[in-house]
Amino acid sequence: MRWLELRQYLKIANNDVYKSEGIGLHKLLIVPFVLQIFVAVAIVGYISLRNGQQAVNELADQLMDKVDKLVDQHLDSYLATPHQINQLNVDAIQLGILDVYRFEDAGQYFWKQMQVFDVSYIGYALTTGELVASGRYLDGEGITIDELSVNTQRKAYTYATDSQGNRTAVLRVYENYQPLAEAWYADAIKAGKPIWTPVYTWEDPAEHLLITASRPLYDKNNRLLGVIGADFLLTKISKFLASIDISPSGKIFIIERNGLLIASSSQEKPLTVFQGKAQRINVLQSQDALMQVIAKYIYDEFGGFAKIKQSQKLNIQCHHQRHFVHVSPWYDNLGLDWLVVIVVPESDFMAQIDTNTQMTIVLCSLALFVAIIVGTLTSQWIMRPIQKLSTASKAIANGNLDQSVKIEGVKELDVLSQSFNRMALQIKESLEQLEIRVEQRTAELKTAKQAAEAASQAKGEFLAKMSHELRTPLNAILGFTKLMHQDASITTEQKENLRIIGRSGEHLLTLINDVLDMSKIEAGCSVLNKKKFDLYTLLNSIEEMFQFKAQSKGLQLKVERTAAVPRFVYSDEVKLRQILINLLSNAIKFTQEGYVTIRVQALKEISKGSPAFKTVYFEVKDTGLGIAPHELAILFEPFVQTETGRKSEQGTGLGLAIAQNFVQLMGGELTVNSQLGKGSSFQFNIRLELADYAASQQSTIRRVIGLAPGQPTYRILVADDHLAHRRILKQMLTNVGFEVREAENGQEAIALSQSWQPHLIWMDIRMPIVSGYEAIKQIKSHPTHQVTIIALTASTLEEDTILAAGGDDILRKPVREHAIWQKLTQHLGVRYRYQINRRLANRKEATQRNVLKTDSLNVMSPRWIAELHHAAAKLDAEALLQLIDQIPSEHNFLAQALQQKVKNFDFDQLIDLAQSSSSL
Known part of the structure; x- marks a missing residue:
């Protein structure tokens, strides 16, 4: 009966399947795959282009900033020279080195200066209208000397010179030259201080753009003698600008606030010659099309060149492409006020990026094409065996349960076909046992298992990554500390500092292991790693680790160990150390006054056990805040804190849980006794295997x-x-x-x-x-x-x-x-x-020998002990060191121990030692 009902049910379900509509599996395999590739290609191309554009913008800004600084530095240095020359000559006149009335000597003096300085003209004019100068403005004649004086019948003569600066021949004679009417003379007299003349052109020859630095000249009685000046060729600035390799098409030009061109990196000169007369060029009428367009844009954007008061960075569209423009004012304290303009076309940077972008598009298109082909072939390869399964499932749906599908080549589909065959066989053999509720329950359990496995995998991946990220820097710290410690050139103090770093790193590693140990405990992977170690040294190191923390809170930290406690044992030192650190850390954290005690003692064996083992009792007791009775039941659960712990806002709630699990792993049980407001006591017993003394104490x-x-x-x-x-x-x-x-x-x-x-x-x-x-x-x-x-x-x-x-x-x-x-x-x-x-080994022995005891100071006199107490109370380190120097050489260990206390600022311990010795 059930068989017929099932066949009828399958036929109805089969008819519903045939009537169902949806997207074919072939499309589901290809379309999302191709869509992913297309989206990835588009995003990669877009990001690549954006990153390239951003890189170009940053590079252009950096390049123009660098060029602007370079131009500013050159102008500052180059234009400072004429005024420096004038100052040198004024000093020479005032010191009597240069006599302004000895015209021949003055001319030769300026001739020598022309050999040194890169200027075009140096000289002075006296109030009498007389003039002496030297310059290099006549092409092919080298450095000449000019003189206009009584000696030259009030005519201006230009003399050729030899290699020593001596006058050899008259090159030119100027009949009616009036230097006092020149701007460089008249403006300096009017200003009464060093000035620049306006930029001007030289008429003979008419191809030089110059500016003159001039200043009034006074004698020792502050009477005006005349004006001294130095001419400067601005055309050399253009040569400097042209030498800057900014970019293949980049331009640099300097203009005055009225738009007149001072210099540029292009081939265009800052002036033109028309009918033998020089005329300056306004940048707005420049023959260089790029300079003209950029200058006009800047002029229109700011309403004139004079309104630009600070550096400006612009992006200007010119000649169908973008240009980066940097406009920066340059001025000095003597009246010059120019604009430096730097222009860089974006195309100078984008050529390689455009090539790379095109290559990226080609490669991405190729990848998309290959992905479509591979996706199509893959879908067909997957579809064929699935179609076999589909045909078989339709047959089963029609009631034909004698179906067997064999698929090879794809492991997952092979497994699926085997599962399908087994399912068909089970349906046939156990039809009455297949109930819907069992099938639903099975599906629920499978889902829950997958969720649990996914959670476990996520947790494992998280812990693995955290372990890697936390341990990785520690590996470098501990590794380099070890290598540096082996360096024979470092001092003893540096080695001690390295040991402190190493111990701190090891302690930090131990703290990191808290969380990782908890995960291993939960996974059941935590095991004992036994080795031989010195239990006494372990206790001493823990006491040293927490002594400062206890003292800083005003607590007394005591470690009590009976003589019967074995020193050398064979057990898991790391876990025992972690147990004691966790318990002691909590005790100090929640104790505000009083003491914290670690008590270790060997218990008497009631029954005869193995002589190679010893049961050791550990107890950590404090006078702290205590634990409420209702919180004792949850005390050892992970990530759970008591009310006191939550108020302190410290810790994670893992310390006691780890300690409990480690104690259990070592064969003991951690218990607690506590009274709220009076303190707590944690204790446990573990059996420790005794280790051979000789094996644990290596002499080398x-x-x-x-x-x-x-x-x-x-x-x-x-x-x-x-x-x-x-x-x-x-x-x-x-x-x-x-x-x-x-x-x-x-x-x-x-x-x-x-x-x-x-x-x-x-x-x-x-x-x-x-x-x-x-x-x-x-x-x-x-x-x-x-x-x-x-x-x-x-x-x-x-x-x-x-x-x-x-x-x-x-x-x-x-x-x-x-x-x-x-x-x-x-x-x-x-x-x-x-x-x-x-x-x-010797250091360990010396450390044990040099431990300060209450009677260690009794080798010195009572007066010396009193002075030590007084100096320690005053925190006087210098006085303490002087007292320590008085200790006899046979007690050198005492001196070294006291010096270490002073070095570590342990003045309170020195006070306690002095008081203890005084009371004996």
């Missing part, structure tokens, strides 16, 4: 300094997108004797692996262009060269993926030096030469 600490002889030259490739990480590994490996090359992405690593064939590759996983995963796959697939690849990763959740990609081993960042040597030995069989360094 070995450092790798080179490769042992008799080995091949190992080629090592370092692939990492961070320059700092590559530098650390390269320097470390090169110093020992390895041949090292670098790659900053996976693509370079693949190329170097094939061409250079290294023995081993240190491969960073997260790199641009080609990732470390893909690079490992491609390198391992190469048939002719097999290379060992060790992955470098900051993530804690990528081991399986890296090994699946073909990686031989994994080293987690931050990378430790000893781990590098160990991996190279493990995979390549490398042997090393070591340097024996006993200083670290």
